[in-house]
Amino acid sequence: MILEVATLDVRAGQEQQFETAFCKASEIISNMNGYVSHQLQRCLENKSRYILLVNWQSLEDHTVGFRGSQEYQEWKRFLHHFYDPFPTVEHYESILENHA
Known part of the structure; x- marks a missing residue:
């Protein structure tokens, strides 16, 4: 499995519109071949920065x-x-995975 990591800097003041649009766009990516899962996370220190984490079966x-x-x-x-x-956008492969 491959992890796609995208750092998304959104124009200041457009965060809510971006989040709404991302919810709609999520349906697109979720239906793609090789898609496994995704997360969108917002930075606490910089409210206009997000990371998108997408797991794909292959690069x-x-x-x-x-x-x-x-x-x-x-x-x-x-x-x-x-x-x-x-x-x-960068791609990562797992080296070590530990679960509590």
Whole structure:
């Protein structure tokens, strides 16, 4: 499994509109091949910064399958106008997992 980590800096004052749009956009990503789960978390120190954590079965499910899809165009339409600067996206693989 691959973890996509996106740092999302939303234009100040547009946080509520972004969160509303993200709820709608969540339906798009949730139906993609290789999608496992996602979380959107808001920074406590910087109320305009969020992180998006998406678990994919493979890197290609995100980089080729999702980003190359028509659904991604819809995702962009919902969300990309909120960002300044454009998000940083990185992918991680698990090395150690510990559960309490």
